[in-house]
Amino acid sequence: MLDSFVQVAGSNHPVYEVFVVKLSPHESNLILHSGNRSLTAEENDDKDQFPANKTQAKGVTFYVYSGRSVSWEPPYAMWVVTDSMGIYKVVSQDNVYPFIGIPMPMINFKAPKILPPTNNDE
Numbered sequence: 001m002l003d004s005f006v007q008v009a010g011s012n013h014p015v016y017e018v019f020v021v022k023l024s025p026h027e028s029n030l031i032l033h034s035g036n037r038s039l040t041a042e043e044n045d046d047k048d049q050f051p052a053n054k055t056q057a058k059g060v061t062f063y064v065y066s067g068r069s070v071s072w073e074p075p076y077a078m079w080v081v082t083d084s085m086g087i088y089k090v091v092s093q094d095n096v097y098p099f100i101g102i103p104m105p106m107i108n109f110k111a112p113k114i115l116p117p118t119n120n121d122e
Contacts, residue, residue: 001081001088002032002057009034009077011060018055019098020066030081031098039078040065040098065098
């Protein structure tokens with residue numbers, strides 16, 4: 001998946017990050033980010049936060065954050081990856097932040113019409 005992200009985002013950005021948000025034993029969200037600076041740059045400076053690990057994909061080093069790790073600037077690229085029981089969904093987003101709720105696309109839902117009770121229901 002990181003290889004695919006680098007293929008889409010390119011490999012010339014100064015910062016690449018993975019934020020892991022564990023929701024339950026079987027579900028997690030990942031935020032993949034590339035940009036001029038860390039998505040959590042101010043928090044990292046203010047709280048002396050640093051990545052838990054790092055990994056490489058296609059010659060790019062990704063810093064990995066797995067806990068509460070702002071000035072926001074648009075990223076070069078950002079994906080939200082949801083893992084639910086091993087089923088992965090990838091959504092391109094530009095308005096997410098790690099370790100708080102991730103807005104996901106809404107599904108159109110038409111509520112059923114509720115009819116008033118009839119005399120037969122008594």
